[in-house]
Amino acid sequence: MGSKKEGPKISVELGPLKLKNPVMAASGTFGYGEEYSGIISLRNLGALITKGLSLKPRKGNPPPRLAETPAGMLNAIGLENVGIKAFIGEKMPFLRKAGCPVLVNIFGATDEEYAEIARRLSEVEGVAGLEVNISCPNLKAGGCLFAAEPKAVFQVVSRVRQASPCFLMVKLSPNVGDIVPVALAAEEAGADALSLINTLTGMAIDIRTRTPILGNITGGLSGPAIKPIGLRMVWQAAQAVRIPVVGVGGIGCAEDALEYMIAGASAVQVGSAHFIDPRAGLKIVDGIHDYLKTQGIPDLSSLVGSLKAGQDNRKTDR
Ligand SMILES: Cc1cc2nc3c(=O)[nH]c(=O)nc-3n(C[C@H](O)[C@H](O)[C@H](O)COP(=O)(O)O)c2cc1C
Numbered sequence: 250m251g252s253k254k255e256g257p258k259i260s261v262e263l264g265p266l267k268l269k270n271p272v273m274a275a276s277g278t279f280g281y282g283e284e285y286s287g288i289i290s291l292r293n294l295g296a297l298i299t300k301g302l303s304l305k306p307r308k309g310n311p312p313p314r315l316a317e318t319p320a321g322m323l324n325a326i327g328l329e330n331v332g333i334k335a336f337i338g339e340k341m342p343f344l345r346k347a348g349c350p351v352l353v354n355i356f357g358a359t360d361e362e363y364a365e366i367a368r369r370l371s372e373v374e375g376v377a378g379l380e381v382n383i384s385c386p387n388l389k390a391g392g393c394l395f396a397a398e399p400k401a402v403f404q405v406v407s408r409v410r411q412a413s414p415c416f417l418m419v420k421l422s423p424n425v426g427d428i429v430p431v432a433l434a435a436e437e438a439g440a441d442a443l444s445l446i447n448t449l450t451g452m453a454i455d456i457r458t459r460t461p462i463l464g465n466i467t468g469g470l471s472g473p474a475i476k477p478i479g480l481r482m483v484w485q486a487a488q489a490v491r492i493p494v495v496g497v498g499g500i501g502c503a504e505d506a507l508e509y510m511i512a513g514a515s516a517v518q519v520g521s522a523h524f525i526d527p528r529a530g531l532k533i534v535d536g537i538h539d540y541l542k543t544q545g546i547p548d549l550s551s552l553v554g555s556l557k558a559g560q561d562n563r564k565t566d567r
Contacts, residue, residue: 273294296351297350313463
């Protein structure tokens, strides 16, 4: 599974980063890789993105942290993680032997924290690149999300770019009005690629007790419910920028991944689907391969951004 050698070309290049196939495991849904290593062969993934990492360890939010929703789930984990020191000492020795490129998802509360974690990870052997999660409150801007304000995005990504020569993928939030100015700001600041979307803020209520179901009251919605939004945003961002775009949000099968690629994604990430089936990502690799073969398409890259949409279709939502 996920290890086809003959037939259509499914390797992809995200700027300087080369992947043997376009399917990555999304941050926060794949632990530090080791958790899944007894079930699947990590080397058959395009890449693995680790749980969001901060300078200091974080305990995360109070429970309950998960709630099921129709066609998806809410999570309010609160970016619990081991912190950079333990990550380098305890997680990297395993990850170095994973057999696929390892991208480290990073976050901070200030531009300086982002830059510092990026700088320290750049010196770590086995880190193929960084995914910069900007869906976090900016402490110096009254707690508004970095991702919500193009100027803040430009600043934080510029700082990370200066601090690190690593492959940089900036992960955008769907919790914004217009994704295009944010995508352009990240590109202008030196991102090598963009990934989108992160989760959408939502909530759920227990009507018997009239209390929020999540300990944090609100949480991030993921899963099949968000795929149409992710597709729309990937399509909009991919038309605006020249760097590669990576699609994420509600991908559970090869058809979902192919939709994202036709919309303009050069690669995809699989998140919540891994909770249902740890083999989801590898099944998607095989499904993409089979689709290309059946359709007589020799190279996956020719599918990227191949959506046939007339100008009229783009101007209206209905
Ligand atoms: C439990 C959980 C934890 C997550 N943690 C992170 C994280 O640490 N950093 C990050 O950038 N995204 C995080 N995400 C977002 C996912 O990487 C992904 O963008 C989102 O879930 C949408 O994809 P999906 O619908 O395939 O799950 C998390 C998602 C879930 C469900």
